[in-house]
Amino acid sequence: MNESIIMRQLQFYIISLIGLLLYCTVAPAKSSRFRAMFRDDPSTTICIGWDQLSGENPxxxxxxxxxKDAVAQQTKPIRVVEYHKMNNHFVRLSNLKPATQYYFEVKDSEGTSKRYWFETLPNNSEVPLSIIAGGDSRRTRLGHSTWEPRVQTNKMVPKIKPHFIAFGGDFTFLDNPIQWQMWFDDWQHTIDSSGKITPLVVARGNHERENASVYNLFDSPNQRIVYALNFGGDLMRFYTLNSLDPVVESDQTLWFESDLKKHKGQEIWRFVQYHHPIVPHQSHKKIKPDEYKSWAPLFYKHKVQLAIECDAHVAKITWSIVPDANGDDGFKKVETGGTVYVGEGSWGLKRINDSDHDWTRASGSFYQFKWMVLSKGKAILRTVITESPDAVSEVDLKDRYSPPAGMELWKVNEQSEIILKP
Ligand SMILES: [Fe+2]
Structure with missing residues (x-):
């Protein structure tokens, strides 16, 4: 072997070794499909979840x-659950400071993830909250690629940078591994370019075949997916009910009523989310007499100001209404003291709105979610048309309550904002 061949081989080995060293230094951890959830006090706790693809001891x-050393604290996953062929890891952080931004990253035997950040929420009612509410991100047919309307709606989240997202179920069509993996891959579009991740408050839809899908993928506070959280201290109590579990004289309804009684007069706002609309604005969907009988009177009696519904894939907003046996499909419009019902789930799916009532304020057919700005004296209610996110600027966090340039809002009688009073 002559000297030049030996030199070339030596060069090859040195370059390979440098390459290997560089790879070991910068290799990303095999953690992906990040998600954040509120399952406890949103001003001091958060749950971070991800899919650990490979690597040990995350x-x-x-x-x-x-x-200065922004990731000095560390904690191991408290819950690991293999579900839908994902290695779901959950960390529950507590004792955090309110209204504070936190970095996080996952380190494992193979490297370090991208650095993300989240914010804890204020613990007092003086700071307005920015909230997105929507649902039904499933696609209409089978497929092994991302679902464009869902991605477009996801991409609208970083434009608004809300404090949290209330998601009312029907995430995927088949509730199977490939569709959930795609769902979480698509969900990464809700993370902005600086790594800001927005916490979810999730409800179950009928396309989740069992409560376990929500419990195992989002580490919800209980296996029934029925819970309430306070936001902004006493600014709002936010209820999540489960349309797919028994409703009439059920444990969840008894709990709901007792919690409303217990919290009487404590919070300024009471909002509720659940999947099935009581009176859908789509003719193929059926009225839900159980929810009408069991929940609507409680909303009225205990002054729940807003009910967020999903499932029918239309846009709707009602006037303030109360149950009335003689009313149009069981409701009548009132000036004060009723509940405004909004929905109905068109994050990634839309249908024709063909079933209005005399208490319907407006209905429509387009991809959308609701965007609320909630303060002590009023709630600003907007409907964001989510079909063209690339035309929309991002809000500055210092001015997060005003619509960014290029955002298209649904106009109801020429108004793009509807104001609710507590
Ligand atoms: Fe549904």
Whole structure:
């Protein structure tokens, strides 16, 4: 072997070794499909979930974003659940500071994830909250690629940078591994370019074949997917009910009523989300007499100001209404003291709105979610048409309550904002 061949081989080995060293230094951890959830006090706790694709001993490092060593604290997953062919890991962080930005990243035997960040919410009612509410991101047919309307709606989230997203179920069509993996891949579009991840508050839809799908993929506070959280201290109590579990004289309804009684007069706002609309604005969907009989009177009696519904894939907003046996499909319009019903789930699917009532304020057919700005004295209610996110600017966090340039809002009688009073 002559000297030049030996030199070439030596060069090859050195370059390979450098390449290997560089790879080991910068290799990303095999964690993906990140998600954040509120399952407890949103001003001091958060749950971070991800799919650990490979690598051993993942540890979540975190800390206050503005501090010098921003990820000095660490914690191991408290719950690991193999579900839908994902290795779902959950970390529940607690004792966090309110209204504070935190970085986090996942380190494992193979490397370190991208660095993300989240914010804890204010614990007092003086700071307005920005909330997105929607649902029904499933596609209409089978497929092994991302679902464009869903991606478009997801891409609208970083434009608004809300404090949280209330998601009312029907995430996927078949509730199977490939569709859920795609769903979580698509969900990464809700994370902005700086790595800001928005926490979810999730409900179950009928396309989730069992409560376990929601419980195992989002680490919801209980296996019934029935819970309430306070936001902004006493600004709002937010209820999540389960349309797919028994409703009439059921444990969930008894719990709901007792919680409303217990919290009487404590919070300024009471909002509720659940999947099946009581009176859908789509003729192929049936009225839900159980919910009408069991829940609507409680909304009225206990002054629930807003009910967020899904499932029918139309846009709708009602006037303030109360149950009335002689009313149009069981409701009548009132000036004060009723509930405004909004929905109905068109995050990634739309149908024709062909079933209005005399208490319907407006209905429509387009991809959309609701965007609420909630403060002590009023709730601003907007409907964001989500079909063209690329034309929309991002809000500045310092001015997060005003619509960004290019955003198309649904106009109801020429108004793009509807104001509710508590
Ligand atoms: Fe549904």
């Amino acid at each position: 540890v979540l490092h975190y800390g206050i974003r503005q501090e």
